[in-house]
Amino acid sequence: xxxxxxxxxxxxxxxxxxxxxxxxxxxxxxxxxxxxxxxxxxxxxxxxxxxxxxxxxxxxxxxxxxxxxxxxxxxxxxxxxxxxxxxxxxxxxxxxxxxxxxxxxxxxxxxxxxxxxxxxxxxxxxxxxxxxxxxxxxxxxxxxxxxxxxxxxxxxxxxxxxxxxxxxxxxxxxxxxxxxxxxxxxxxxxxxxxxxxxxxxxxxxxxxxxxxxxxxxxxxxxxxxxxxxxxxxxxxxxxxxxxxxxxxxxxxxxxxxxxxxxxxxxxxxxxxxxxxxxxxxxxxxxxxxxxxxxxxxxxxxxxxxxxxxxxxxxxxxxxxxxxxxxxxxxxxxxxxxxxxxxxxxxxxxxxxxxxxxxxxxxxxxxxxxxxxxxxxxxxxxxxxxxxxxxxxxxxxxxxxxxxxxxxxxxxxxxxxxxxxxxxxxxxxxxxxxxxxxxxxxxxxxxxxxxxxxxxxxxxxxxxxxxxxxxxxxxxxxxxxxx
Amino acid sequence: xxxxxxxxxxxxxxxxxxxxxxxxxxxxxxxxxxxxxxxxxxxxxxxxxxxxxxxxxxxxxxxxxxxxxxxxxxxxxxxxxxxxxxxxxxxxxxxxxxxxxxxxxxxxxxxxxxxxxxxxxxxxxxxxxxxxxxxxxxxxxxxxxxxxxxxxxxxxxxxxxxxxxxxxxxxxxxxxxxxxxxxxxxxxxxxxxxxxxxxxxxxxxxxxxxxxxxxxxxxxxxxxxxxxxxxxxxxxxxxxxxxxxxxxxxxxxxxxxxxxxxxxxxxxxxxxxxxxxxxxxxxxxxxxxxxxxxxxxxxxxxxxxxxxxxxxxxxxxxxxxxxxxxxxxxxxxxxxxxxxxxxxxxxxxxxxxxxxxxxxxxxxxxxxxxxxxxxxxxxxxxxxxxxxxxxxxxxxxxxxxxxxxxxxxxxxxxxxxxxxxxxxxxxxxxxxxxxxxxxxxxxxxxxxxxxxxxxxxxxxxxxxxxxxxxxxxxxxxxxxxxxxxxxxxxxxxxxxxxxxxxxxxxxxxxxx
Numbered sequence: 003x004x005x006x007x008x009x010x011x012x013x014x015x016x017x018x019x020x021x022x023x024x025x026x027x028x029x030x031x032x033x034x035x036x037x038x039x040x041x042x043x044x045x046x047x048x049x050x051x052x053x054x055x056x057x058x059x060x061x062x063x064x065x066x067x068x069x070x071x072x073x074x075x076x077x078x079x080x081x082x083x084x085x086x087x088x089x090x091x092x093x094x095x096x097x098x099x100x101x102x103x104x105x106x107x108x109x110x111x112x113x114x115x116x117x118x119x120x121x122x123x124x125x126x127x128x129x130x131x132x133x134x135x136x137x138x139x140x141x142x143x144x145x146x147x148x149x150x151x152x153x154x155x156x157x158x159x160x161x162x163x164x165x166x167x168x169x170x171x172x173x174x175x176x177x178x179x180x181x182x183x184x185x186x187x188x189x190x191x192x193x194x195x196x197x198x199x200x201x202x203x204x205x206x207x208x209x210x211x212x213x214x215x216x217x218x219x220x221x222x223x224x225x226x227x228x229x230x231x232x233x234x235x236x237x238x239x240x241x242x243x244x245x246x247x248x249x250x251x252x253x254x255x256x257x258x259x260x261x262x263x264x265x266x267x268x269x270x271x272x273x274x275x276x277x278x279x280x281x282x283x284x285x286x287x288x289x290x291x292x293x294x295x296x297x298x299x300x301x302x303x304x305x306x307x308x309x310x311x312x313x314x315x316x317x318x319x320x321x322x323x324x325x326x327x328x329x330x331x332x333x334x335x336x337x338x339x340x341x342x343x344x345x346x347x348x349x350x351x352x353x354x355x356x357x358x359x360x361x362x363x364x365x366x367x368x369x370x371x372x373x374x375x376x377x378x379x380x381x382x383x384x385x386x387x388x389x390x391x392x393x394x395x396x397x398x399x400x401x402x403x404x405x406x407x408x409x410x411x412x413x414x415x416x417x418x419x420x421x422x423x424x425x426x427x428x429x430x431x432x433x434x435x436x437x438x439x440x441x442x443x444x445x446x447x448x449x450x451x452x453x454x455x456x457x458x459x460x461x462x463x464x465x466x467x468x469x470x471x472x473x474x475x476x477x478x479x480x481x482x483x484x
Numbered sequence: 485x486x487x488x489x490x491x492x493x494x495x496x497x498x499x500x501x502x503x504x505x506x507x508x509x510x511x512x513x514x515x516x517x518x519x520x521x522x523x524x525x526x527x528x529x530x531x532x533x534x535x536x537x538x539x540x541x542x543x544x545x546x547x548x549x550x551x552x553x554x555x556x557x558x559x560x561x562x563x564x565x566x567x568x569x570x571x572x573x574x575x576x577x578x579x580x581x582x583x584x585x586x587x588x589x590x591x592x593x594x595x596x597x598x599x600x601x602x603x604x605x606x607x608x609x610x611x612x613x614x615x616x617x618x619x620x621x622x623x624x625x626x627x628x629x630x631x632x633x634x635x636x637x638x639x640x641x642x643x644x645x646x647x648x649x650x651x652x653x654x655x656x657x658x659x660x661x662x663x664x665x666x667x668x669x670x671x672x673x674x675x676x677x678x679x680x681x682x683x684x685x686x687x688x689x690x691x692x693x694x695x696x697x698x699x700x701x702x703x704x705x706x707x708x709x710x711x712x713x714x715x716x717x718x719x720x721x722x723x724x725x726x727x728x729x730x731x732x733x734x735x736x737x738x739x740x741x742x743x744x745x746x747x748x749x750x751x752x753x754x755x756x757x758x759x760x761x762x763x764x765x766x767x768x769x770x771x772x773x774x775x776x777x778x779x780x781x782x783x784x785x786x787x788x789x790x791x792x793x794x795x796x797x798x799x800x801x802x803x804x805x806x807x808x809x810x811x812x813x814x815x816x817x818x819x820x821x822x823x824x825x826x827x828x829x830x831x832x833x834x835x836x837x838x839x840x841x842x843x844x845x846x847x848x849x850x851x852x853x854x855x856x857x858x859x860x861x862x863x864x865x866x867x868x869x870x871x872x873x874x875x876x877x878x879x880x881x882x883x884x885x886x887x888x889x890x891x892x893x894x895x896x897x898x899x900x901x902x903x904x905x906x907x908x909x910x911x912x913x914x915x916x917x918x919x920x921x922x923x924x925x926x927x928x929x930x931x932x933x934x935x936x937x938x939x940x941x942x943x944x945x946x947x948x949x950x951x952x953x954x955x956x957x958x959x960x961x962x963x964x965x966x967x968x969x970x971x972x973x974x975x976x977x978x979x980x981x982x983x984x985x986x987x988x989x990x991x992x993x994x995x996x
Contacts, residue, residue: 021631
């Protein structure tokens with residue numbers, strides 16, 4: 003018997019009650035101290051032989067390693083290039099898209115719209131009808147951004163000639179890519195492909211991207227993590243609100259931009275474009291998060307979630323210790339608020355790679371610090387506070403750099419633990435844009451959404467199988483306790 | 485339909501605040517479409533596209549608020565605009581402060597952050613999930629009171645090994661009761677503090693011994709529950725041994741009581757030797773059974789005897805439970821009123837250990853007893869809901885509690901069964917246990933007393949005298965009020981004793 007048992011008998015125990023409230027009440031009735039846990043049944047009934055995985059120190063250690071890589075990754079945006087020149091595995095006939103793998107037949111309206119737009123942009127078709135025929139024929143290979151070190155908001159379509167940012171990890175070997183933000187309203191990422199949409203994309207390719215690329219080269223790279231850390235203290239959560247981050251990026255970029263060799267009218271146009279778009283930074287927030295998440299991927303035995311992503315039809319997740327396999331379920335429709343003239347019946351199911359921000363410990367996870375947008379979750383700043391506090395229940399760590407003043411500078415909840423999601427039934431909170439379900443219309447609102455539980459239960463079963471395989475090899479002959 | 489536009493210059497609102505108010509205004513009867521936007525070019529285009537275009541929009545700047553309403557008539561449109569503006573004002577004024585303490589913790593980890601001094605975790609979640617919580621608690625350095633049942637034996641072994649390696653106490657699984665440092669855990673009675681320490685592998689057994697110690701004028705230091713399987717060969721008495729060592733080291737404890745069904749033989753030797761060497765007097769009871777004598781261990785025949793011996797050792801004085809003599813003479817009168825056909829006993833128990841003890845004490849005198857937890861497997865009831873000859877059932881067992889609360893909390897099943905037993909012409913007496921204490925039903929007699937009165941009246945109407953014996957386990961300090969419960973049950977015609985063994989002995993005199 004240890005010293006701790008001896009100590010236990012020397013005073014009245016101080017109790018945490020997990021389960022029946024009646025026992026917590028009984029302790030209070032006796033004048034005892036008790037903290038009650040609001041316990042809910044897990045999402046699945048675990049295999050009884052695998053119960054140890056929930057508290058296994060080896061899994062804890064793997065998760066700490068993974069989350070530490072995630073927090074310590076240093077994404078720096080260093081330049082701009084054409085997608086097919088830099089993105090690994092990209093060919094002239096590859097279109098990348100958001101979310102888990104999908105084909106044309108199963109693609110939702112906004113994704114189809116964006117694919118039509120990309121076909122027009124690439125000059126492969128001259129009319130939308132022709133574009134549809136090409137896409138139906140299967141001569142274009144569709145592949146998830148996530149499988150090519152890339153991310154894109156909403157439909158997330160990246161086609162070979164599009165310009166992409168290059169973000170490097172200054173603390174590791176990996177890098178990631180993302181496309182340019184087109185502004186709000188009728189834009190390709192929301193599934194719009196009208197002539198003015200394609201026109202804007204051509205201007206981005208011809209004027210905006212080369213100038214930003216030059217400016218980035220002159221700057222020697224801009225530290226995205228530092229911008230995110232500051233913006234989180236300025237009312238952004240860097241998924242649905244990027245006002246502060248866009249301003250900070252603008253400040254960092256502007257001097258280098260004006261030093262570029264280009265007509266001042268072009269430079270002015272670029273600056274105005276950035277200034278007019280509060281979401282200009284969201285793609286950079288995402289590529290930063292992708293650099294962080296990829297750094298955490300592939301840690302053996304880790305149950306850390308390293309991808310949360312949707313293609314408008316399915317939600318998919320990937321897990322650090324489970325390789326590149328996707329675990330998917332049907333995407334939910336966000337609960338939210340709509341632009342004038344639109345309503346829930348217009349909404350497409352959840353879409354986009356932007357949930358990489360939640361994966362890396364901001365976005366919806368930092369909602370407590372973004373009071374200006376809290377009405378997305380149907381109410382007051384205290385609801386936002388609850389959303390963030392709830393995420394601490396399913397994450398491995400508190401972020402070393404991303405801190406929220408409103409929580410007394412506590413680090414944001416970071417590193418979703420698959421096991422904790424399954425154990426508590428608490429699903430990650432995501433605040434997101436809502437696209438119209440028909441191609442060509444665009445954004446119709448914004449709101450809050452959770453992933454389907456089936457992504458996590460599917461991944462859990464795979465994790466359980468892997469764990470049991472390992473355990474059976476390791477486990478020695480059982481002996482009596484004494 | 486009319487469209488009305490209101491522009492509020494230099495009034496900035498976040499688009500989300502605007503959408504929230506717009507959503508409410510759009511639900512106003514007579515309003516066809518309402519939009520609240522800041523006057524950016526894009527927003528103005530959107531208004532025009534929605535058919536809310538108006539010349540008034542031409543001079544609007546991005547910092548101006550635009551409220552546009554299309555409604556059935558002028559009055560409705562104006563009222564809606566007014567409502568929108570008021571809604572925005574209210575929204576700006578009411579920003580209730582959120583404090584981090586507002587949410588209840590969903591996990592043990594968060595609970596321990598909130599309550600860093602916690603040193604014990606009480607777990608009562610369903611069995612398949614319970615080991616997850618118990619292991620989390622142990623790994624966080626906390627002792628565990630594990631009430632949950634249906635935990636796999638392999639998990640119990642694994643968790644107890646972890647507890648031992650971590651120097652922690654794991655009580656359970658299936659541990660109904662514990663008393664630590666004056667605090668009762670699970671179903672526990674308000675017992676006076678004193679010199680008697682108990683280690684019990686039986687929940688209601690621990691409650692019986694502790695409350696009788698109180699009746700006999702002494703008190704307990706600690707009552708450590710271990711769960712019913714602790715003395716199995718696989719578990720090896722891990723928690724019993726930790727408990728004995730803990731009480732041996734505890735300065736308040738002067739006498740140690742060990743309560744258990746007969747352990748696996750190989751475990752019994754080790755545990756009893758350990759107990760005998762603990763340096764304090766040890767009383768052991770194996771719930772109505774007697775084992776071969778072990779030097780240094782005083783064996784008690786039943787739970788009541790164990791309490792009596794322990795109090796005698798601790799105080800140096802023999803004490804008796806009040807009322808024994810009166811109940812003795814009362815039972816003789818009751819016996820005289822039975823018909824010749826009334827030959828059988830029926831026991832309806834909420835505590836498994838109390839049911840087991842009563843059977844063990846009665847079997848030698850009245851013969852075999854049918855049960856869902858029989859002493860001899862040959863007497864397992866085929867249908868647990870139907871009694872035959874002598875039948876005692878543990879109503880807290882799984883077959884009665886699936887989808888229902890435990891009978892210590894809800895007596896519905898027992899009341900129905902009592903009414904049925906009363907109709908059986910062969911029944912002489914019904915034995916019941918009522919366990920008081922924290923966690924138990926607030927006023928069990930309020931349901932049970934009328935049911936007893938009704939059962940007896942029904943038998944009486946058929947010309948039979950039905951004896952009802954109640955073992956009322958509890959203390960004067962229990963929240964239900966022992967005196968009040970006892971009075972109500974006696975009023976209904978029951979013979980009430982604080983000792984389960986005494987109730988069994990009284991019953992034996994009716995049919996032996």
